[in-house]
Amino acid sequence: MNQIDYEAFYNEVGASNGWDFSRLKCTSEEAKWDLYQEVVKLSRKSDLMLDIGTGGGEAILSIADCALLLVGIDLSTGMVDTAMKNITKAGRSNVRVLQMNADKLDFPGRFFQIVTCRHSAFNAQEAARVLEHGGLFLTQQVSENDKLNLKQAFGRGQAYGEKPGSLKERYIAELTEAGFTQIEAMEWNVTEFYETAEDLIFLLKHTPIIPNFGQQPEDFGRLEAFIKDHKSERGIATNAERFMIKAQR
Secondary structure: OOHHHHHHHHHHHHOOOOOOOOOOOEEEOOOOOOHHHHHHHHOOOOOEEEEEOOOOOHHHHHOHHHOOEEEEEEOOHHHHHHHHHHHHHHOOOOEEEEEOOOOOOOOOOOOEEEEEEEOOOOOHHHHHHHEEEEEEEEEEEEOOOOOHHHHHHHOOOOOOOOOOOHHHHHHHHHHHHOOOEEEEEEEEEEEEEEOOHHHHHHHHHOOOOOOOOOOOOOHHHHHHHHHHHHEEOOEEEEEEEEEEEEEEO
16 A cells, blocks of 8 residues: 555544444454453352443443443443443343543442453542442553554554553552552463554554554654564564453452
């Protein structure tokens, strides 16, 4: 693709629903764990679960059988609207979604048995308040060195240049201060392969990996050079790095 083609596709995906990643063709090495698979293992059918930053609700809908009630919250009106449509389409009566700020959870104290948060900010004090004694908090977050070769190619990026592990350490400290115990952290770093240039552009346009991707004149040239240097038979290679924290109230 030449620069005109890249810009045309960039403009096309910019007008689309950027939170629907189902069209993105990407394969990866097997990760050691997945947040919501871990939730399924630890939950009981009688549990009430809160999911912070639930987005379009696809994740909690996929595990709706694991709990009595699953409540997702998101700050974005658009995400809440999408989630409500997805819930209606799925026909799940035990899944709810609300527009709410994670810094001020509008729920009674000790209301939930499980609180989860994937790739979204959370308030440890508020999570502790709404969890019953013995309840579980689980979060999966993006590590600083995620998509490292892309950030190096562009000279900028989400958490680029920050000390690896600093976000994990900050969250552990905040959870400890909020009164959580038995805090465990796990990490994984796997290679991802994006099938086409369009897939990679879609990712960059609809995530904060490269801030303001496409708005600098050099961006498409940098992307072309990156693809040339990292393309293989399996696709365009980069990495996904995540950490998970589990804690008990």
